[in-house]
Amino acid sequence: MERKTSQIQPPTYGDLITVLSIDGGGIRGIIPATILSFLESQLQELDGSDARLADYFDVMAGTSTGGLVTAMLTAPDENNRPLYAAKDITPGLFAPIGNIVQTLIGPKYDGKYLHEVVKEKLKDIRLSNTITNVVIPTFDIKKLQPTIFSTYETKRAACYDAKLSDICISTSAAPTYLPAHYFKVEDSKGNVREHHLIDGGVVANNPGLIAISEVSKEIFKNNPDFYPIKPMEYGRFLVISLGTGAAKYEQKYNSSMAAKWGIVKWLLHKGSNPLIEVFTQSSADMVDYHNSVVFQALRSEDSYLRIQEDELSGTEASVDVATKENLERLVEIGEKLLKKPLSRVNLETGLSEPIPKGGTNEEALKRFATLLVNERRLLMERKTSQIQPPTYGDFITVLSIDGGGIRGIIPATILSFLESQLQELDGKDARLAEYFDVIAGTSTGGLVTAMLTAPDENNRPFYAAKDITPGLFASMRKMVQALIGPKYDGKYLHEVIKEKLKDSLLSNTITNVVIPTFDIKKLQPTIFSTYETKRSARYDAKLSDICISTSAAPTYLPAHYFKVEDDKGNIREHNLIDGGVAANNPCLIAISEVSKEILKENPDFFPIKPMDYGRFLVISIGTGAPKFEQEYNSSMAAKWGIVDWLFHKGYTPLFEVFTQSSADMIDYHNSVVFQALHSEDSYLRIQEDGLSGTEASVDVATKENLERLVEIGEKLLKKPLSRVNLETGLEPIPKGGTNEEALKRYIIINTSV
Numbered sequence: 184m185e186r187k188t189s190q191i192q193p194p195t196y197g198d199l200i201t202v203l204s205i206d207g208g209g210i211r212g213i214i215p216a217t218i219l220s221f222l223e224s225q226l227q228e229l230d231g232s233d234a235r236l237a238d239y240f241d242v243m244a245g246t247s248t249g250g251l252v253t254a255m256l257t258a259p260d261e262n263n264r265p266l267y268a269a270k271d272i273t274p275g276l277f278a279p280i281g282n283i284v285q286t287l288i289g290p291k292y293d294g295k296y297l298h299e300v301v302k303e304k305l306k307d308i309r310l311s312n313t314i315t316n317v318v319i320p321t322f323d324i325k326k327l328q329p330t331i332f333s334t335y336e337t338k339r340a341a342c343y344d345a346k347l348s349d350i351c352i353s354t355s356a357a358p359t360y361l362p363a364h365y366f367k368v369e370d371s372k373g374n375v376r377e378h379h380l381i382d383g384g385v386v387a388n389n390p391g392l393i394a395i396s397e398v399s400k401e402i403f404k405n406n407p408d409f410y411p412i413k414p415m416e417y418g419r420f421l422v423i424s425l426g427t428g429a430a431k432y433e434q435k436y437n438s439s440m441a442a443k444w445g446i447v448k449w450l451l452h453k454g455s456n457p458l459i460e461v462f463t464q465s466s467a468d469m470v471d472y473h474n475s476v477v478f479q480a481l482r483s484e485d486s487y488l489r490i491q492e493d494e495l496s497g498t499e500a501s502v503d504v505a506t507k508e509n510l511e512r513l514v515e516i517g518e519k520l521l522k523k524p525l526s527r528v529n530l531e532t533g534l535s536e537p538i539p540k541g542g543t544n545e546e547a548l549k550r551f552a553t554l555l556v557n558e559r560r561l562l563m564e565r566k567t568s569q570i571q572p573p574t575y576g577d578f579i580t581v582l583s584i585d586g587g588g589i590r591g592i593i594p595a596t597i598l599s600f601l602e603s604q605l606q607e608l609d610g611k612d613a614r615l616a617e618y619f620d621v622i623a624g625t626s627t628g629g630l631v632t633a634m635l636t637a638p639d640e641n642n643r644p645f646y647a648a649k650d651i652t653p654g655l656f657a658s659m660r661k662m663v664q665a666l667i668g669p670k671y672d673g674k675y676l677h678e679v680i681k682e683k684l685k686d687s688l689l690s691n692t693i694t695n696v697v698i699p700t701f702d703i704k705k706l707q708p709t710i711f712s713t714y715e716t717k718r719s720a721r722y723d724a725k726l727s728d729i730c731i732s733t734s735a736a737p738t739y740l741p742a743h744y745f746k747v748e749d750d751k752g753n754i755r756e757h758n759l760i761d762g763g764v765a766a767n768n769p770c771l772i773a774i775s776e777v778s779k780e781i782l783k784e785n786p787d788f789f790p791i792k793p794m795d796y797g798r799f800l801v802i803s804i805g806t807g808a809p810k811f812e813q814e815y816n817s818s819m820a821a822k823w824g825i826v827d828w829l830f831h832k833g834y835t836p837l838f839e840v841f842t843q844s845s846a847d848m849i850d851y852h853n854s855v856v857f858q859a860l861h862s863e864d865s866y867l868r869i870q871e872d873g874l875s876g877t878e879a880s881v882d883v884a885t886k887e888n889l890e891r892l893v894e895i896g897e898k899l900l901k902k903p904l905s906r907v908n909l910e911t912g913l914e915p916i917p918k919g920g921t922n923e924e925a926l927k928r929y930i931i932i933n934t935s936v
Contacts, residue, residue: 442742
């Protein structure tokens with residue numbers, strides 16, 4: 184089918200870039216489908232019975248079943264009109280997963296019937312044929328990196344112009360539930376690209392940020408459809424983001440319970456799948472949090488509408504209980520959600536809270552429907568953008584350190600070199616904490632962050648980077664369980680952390696610190712930030728408690744419980760697990776925390792404006808990945824059940840795909856942002872993608888492996904500087920020099936600020 188002229192008018196000045204984003208969530212996709220049916224009915228009231236959602240959105244993004252809904256709403260018929268109306272997406276569509284065939288040793292469902300239904304609904308329609316632009320995330324299990332299917336990319340690379348049916352089967356292939364999907368795409372020259380794909384929820388269960396990044400990339404590439412909008416002009420976006428519900432208020436888990444869980448309980452607990460639940464929920468929440476910061480920073484919070492139901496319970500929260508009763512109940516939940524108060528993330532608490540006098544979700548959708556109709560009708564002369572370009576002068580300096588267990592030795596080696604170079608320029612007492620406005624770390628990266636910023640009795644950094652030795656990362660120690668409890672008891676690790684950090688509090692750090700964790704009871708991220716301690720003592724925890732929490736990787740170490748009491752006697756309880764669940768690469772969280780402070784008019788950042796990304800100087804250091812080893816493929820993963828997803832030849836694929844996709848998507852988004860602002864030299868990402876064998880493990884702490892990881896870090900300094908190519912992925916920069924030379928350049932900029 185040839186692509187015809189799009190009926191969507193390109194944005195002109197005064198127009199908005201309209202985005203619809205639909206989360207993944209299995210059969211819970213019925214909830215956003217119900218919301219969409221209402222929204223389309225409102226558009227029809229305003230614009231006639233032929234109005235369809237695809238006519239009103241410049242971009243529609245969906246993950247998992249959200250991807251299937253997106254594809255159905257944008258697939259064209261023979262007249263190049265949407266093949267399906269929103270009302271055609273009925274509960275029956277979400278029921279046909281397939282036959283239950285396995286659990287522990289294979290995927291729960293064979294997926295055959297789902298595949299048949301998807302192929303019948305979408306036929307041979309390709310991504311390039313859609314009525315409007317579409318963005319659907321997946322994850323390549325062989326390359327260990329996200330694959331984002333985007334209509335924009337099909338115009339440049341035919342290898343992405345897959346059938347919508349293949350894309351939808353892939354983005355729905357949830358680990359342990361459905362088999363991985365293999366297909367290939369051949370272009371007109373005979374070039375073939377193979378795809379070994381699994382669930383898009385591994386990458387971004389909430390695809391809202393990916394959709395915005397894809398548009399930003401197009402603006403950066405001077406796509407004439409977006410002229411004269413400038414990169415990062417977020418104030419021009421109108422975004423509707425629909426969730427599939429969560430069981431936050433049920434509080435069915437807590438740290439005491441999770442501390443005893445092994446592999447089986449993390450994947451099967453009273454009919455729920457806690458491990459996948461925390462990864463997908465944290466992914467969705469972090470995207471909502473970032474978008475809330477951005478739109479509130481630009482005073483455009485009314486242009487971002489997130490509709491989500493956090494009060495699911497029992498079978499309602501399941502992704503695959505497709506009984507007639509549950510399907511009807513989910514429709515009812517969607518209908519009731521329309522009548523609930525409009526809510527927004529409170530940037531202080533991280534919770535979604537009703538907006539005073541904000542009306543209901545139904546009323547908000549009616550307002551958005553009016554905006555969408557006016558937008559489509561709008562014909563206005565282009566004017567000069569009101570967004571000021573970034574100013575230049577002082578930088579906001581950010582250091583970000585990924586999580587990765589014992590592979591934290593790699594960034595520790597890089598940091599030791601960086602500090603030695605600062606000492607050459609500024610004297611032997613120079614310490615990293617004195618040169619960065621914010622240092623962020625996840626998991627062992629959080630421990631490194633805490634050690635670099637904890638004060639001694641003279642309020643100087645207690646540790647130098649060279650003090651962070653391989654021995655620190657070998658402190659997992661006693662293996663106690665596997666299937667029925669965490670692999671390690673964590674006692675020795677806890678002792679080491681408490682001995683290193685003593686009673687230092689978060690508010691005591693030499694510079695600002697940001698460390699993510701995830702609350703297993705509240706099912707939402709908890710971000711420990713020095714900035715927050717200045718406003719709320721409940722976040723002013725001991726660094727030792729924060730580090731134990733951010734390192735508490737599911738199945739490896741027990742969840743951690745502690746409480747913080749303020750001077751008024753108010754107590755906040757924390758039931759926390761690994762920060763890698765929320766953000767294995769904490770760089771974007773750090774930038775968001777700074778943006779939030781600018782929004783709050785923190786005088787430290789005057790006169791920098793919100794979203795003034797051109798003023799950031801960022802170093803982000805990874806802990807390595809085995810991408811080139813290509814240990815897995817879709818044929819292999821299609822046969823995996825619970826056991827293989829967690830134990831495969833010494834690896835843990837499920838953790839790998841979630842944490843690696845999290846880190847990669849942050850790097851991709853940051854690369855889009857900094858390249859869009861022509862500030863790519865202000866963002867340095869150092870990562871080793873060529874790990875193999877035990878090097879890639881997070882817990883093989885033999886003397887030989889520890890020494891090998893130090894050697895890898897040293898060699899990484901000598902490797903060519905690389906950057907994300909927005910078309911192909913990570914590539915060396917021609918004439919960019921080495922990582923070592925890049926760090927030296929950063930030092931000169933930093934010491935001159």
